[in-house]
Amino acid sequence: MRGVKGGLIRRMVLATCVLLLFVGGAFGTLLISIGEDRETTRLSRRTHQLFTAADQVHRKTVDLQAAQQAYTISGDGVFLGRWQAASSGVLEANATLETLASTAAQRRLTQRITRTSTSYVQDYSLPALNAARRGDPAARSTSTLLEGERRIGQLRVDLGVLRTSERDVLAARDARAEAMVRREMFAVLAGLTGSAIVIALVGGYQTRLLVQPIRRAATMADRLAGGRLDTRMPETGKAEIGQLERSFNVMGDSLQGAHDDLIASRARVVLATDQTRRRIERDLHDGVQQRLLSLGLDIRRIELSVPPELPELRAELSEVVAGINGTVDDVREISRGCTRRS
Numbered sequence: 001m002r003g004v005k006g007g008l009i010r011r012m013v014l015a016t017c018v019l020l021l022f023v024g025g026a027f028g029t030l031l032i033s034i035g036e037d038r039e040t041t042r043l044s045r046r047t048h049q050l051f052t053a054a055d056q057v058h059r060k061t062v063d064l065q066a067a068q069q070a071y072t073i074s075g076d077g078v079f080l081g082r083w084q085a086a087s088s089g090v091l092e093a094n095a096t097l098e099t100l101a102s103t104a105a106q107r108r109l110t111q112r113i114t115r116t117s118t119s120y121v122q123d124y125s126l127p128a129l130n131a132a133r134r135g136d137p138a139a140r141s142t143s144t145l146l147e148g149e150r151r152i153g154q155l156r157v158d159l160g161v162l163r164t165s166e167r168d169v170l171a172a173r174d175a176r177a178e179a180m181v182r183r184e185m186f187a188v189l190a191g192l193t194g195s196a197i198v199i200a201l202v203g204g205y206q207t208r209l210l211v212q213p214i215r216r217a218a219t220m221a222d223r224l225a226g227g228r229l230d231t232r233m234p235e236t237g238k239a240e241i242g243q244l245e246r247s248f249n250v251m252g253d254s255l256q257g258a259h260d261d262l263i264a265s266r267a268r269v270v271l272a273t274d275q276t277r278r279r280i281e282r283d284l285h286d287g288v289q290q291r292l293l294s295l296g297l298d299i300r301r302i303e304l305s306v307p308p309e310l311p312e313l314r315a316e317l318s319e320v321v322a323g324i325n326g327t328v329d330d331v332r333e334i335s336r337g338c339t340r341r342s
Contacts, residue, residue: 060089072132296324
């Protein structure tokens, strides 16, 4: 079996490898798609976190502006505490925003936002607040208020640029992800379709290569066992199946030859038996029977020559002649029986 070129095991391993190639390709593509979807989801979540941090910078800056203006107008120390809390919140929001930047473009935009918000706190809000605490009328001037609004407006512009840029990146990423999903779905469907085709082809190949020849071999074996010794299989199979068909035909030839030899041997035995029977019949008829008859005649002559004064001897000789005649009859019957059997 091992010497059969292109054996069944090799063929089945090859078919299995082809099937695994299609199935593995389909599931590999699916795993890649899942990994890319996770990465897209992670980047989208990070973008949303970036938006939340940017909104937090804007909200804390606006709170800082409100606390500064309220203290400037009322002089109430409560608003100083609110201003300090808002100032710390701006710094924390800036730090969070910068840690969320993962690309060069995001880092440039977030650094611009943190510079704008930090400049608002240190270069505008804190000096204006100190002026209000000193009672400087410049703290309530229109120019000071307009400068604060200008800086807040610049911060809003920077935040808008960040949002627009990230939305564009997010939209492009979603478009690429959608196109990739379509390609991967097509690849998965193609892989599964190819797998189904390969499975069908392998099943048909196995049926043609294994199932049908084995069923044909079982049918032929039943015929051979039923006495039809001329049954032979067509030697059309491949590898081990072809070797099985050839071995079956060799076995059929051997059984047919043995059967023919048995018939010839039986004919020779019958012929030898007939010849032996005829020879025995001839020997009985020409040999023993004739000698017994001759012996009986000789004793009968002796019996007739016996003197009358010896009746006992004559009687004994008569009995001997009767026994010889009976033996001749038995030999004749045996000879007739041989003749009937022949």
